[in-house]
Amino acid sequence: MSNSSNRKFAVGLARAAAGAIIFSLPILMTMEMWSLGSSMNPWHQALLVAMCLPLLVGMSHVIGFEETFGWLDDTVDAFVALAVGFITSAFVLLLLGIIGDELRFAEVLQKVAIQAIPASIGALLSQSQFGGQAQDSKERSSSYGGEIFLMALGALFLSFSVAPTEEVILIAHRMNHWQSVILSIFSLGIMHAFVYAADFKGKEDIPENSNHLRIFVKFTITGYALVLFICLFVLWVFGRMDGLASAEIISVLSVLGFPAAVGAAAARLII
Incomplete structure (x- = not known):
């Protein structure tokens, strides 16, 4: 990859991380969401996370954080957004002391997973709010x-x-x-x-x-x-x-x- 491509990719990731934090911060700091991570029905949580991916693919197709040329590109963007959502949620929860060494890995994963859903949505919304939107994306959303x-x-x-x-x-x-x-x-x-x-x-x-x-x-x-x-x-x-x-x-x-x-x-x- 060229230096300009690397820079563009890094800027896109930084914008996605900013969007993930901005749009999910109220939820990340809500006590009920912390408890849901450990008390929620595991099958319901798995269903919610599983439904998140096609939602993100659809978002990428309509308002993704870069111009895409097919559903494969949209799927890649969806996985990137989901990864950004998981990483930023884990970082903020760790920073706030919500997760720590006293929790088992499964409990940490559950708490992060429920928060990663709005964070990943925020990661994709970052383009329409903070970046330039492609014209074809505007036409799709209209x-x-x-x-x-x-x-x-x-x-x-x-x-x-x-x-x-x-x-x-x-x-x-x-x-x-x-x-x-x-x-x-x-x-x-x-x-x-x-x-x-x-x-x-x-x-x-x-x-x-x-x-x-x-x-x-x-x-x-x-x-x-x-x-x-x-x-x-x-x-x-x-x-x-x-x-x-x-x-x-x-x-x-x-x-x-x-x-x-x-x-x-x-x-x-x-x-």
């Missing part, structure tokens, strides 16, 4: 499939950081049924307003003579349904629904769906 993927990504990222906390269950228990319904409607309105009504940078304009109801159903309704499905999966994989009745699960979904909906809308604006 397609319908790309926008749905970005909404799913934003919902997953924010719900991942909120779902482990006790506050989600506490808020759900304090709310009555009408408050849950109003919160769900408000979340739906937030998703639509952020992207189409509020004058944020990156907001999308509704084309003239277009069917507003069709756009609302195609993007907002579909996006919110996807948000709720992701929240349901995150709650299940973290074991947050254990022992809850159906009505309680619906209430918890409405609570978690609020930040997840904000994340889904923000992803379409920012990325």
Whole structure:
């Protein structure tokens, strides 16, 4: 490799590490996430890590930290991001004294693995936020499939950081049924307003003579349904629904769906 190629690769890795730390730092410093590393169902954790790789491949295809020319390149970038996520998570947890000599290797690996998922997402997000984005990546993310993927990504990222906390269950228990319904409607309105009504940078304009109801159903309704499905999966994989009745699960979904909906809308604006 030439010196310029080596430098470009080193800069890319440094940017990925910075993105991994910046986007995952709140989760790395959350007590519930530390305990999840050792108390979480091992099969659920394995499923979560296994699902992380295809998610990262899709991210690399849409918004990767370098221009890619095929799915093989995207897969390589996904493994690089996952490795960066593991290394940066282990370093920060070690620096904070969360992992140490008193823990067995299996316990350390479990604690790091759960944190490496948002860190690896941050590693790939570093390009769209801190680096130059390739034009073809912008075109991919502006397609319908790309926008749905970005909404799913934003919902997953924010719900991942909120779902482990006790506050989600506490808020759900304090709310009555009408408050849950109003919160769900408000979340739906937030998703639509952020992207189409509020004058944020990156907001999308509704084309003239277009069917507003069709756009609302195609993007907002579909996006919110996807948000709720992701929240349901995150709650299940973290074991947050254990022992809850159906009505309680619906209430918890409405609570978690609020930040997840904000994340889904923000992803379409920012990325």
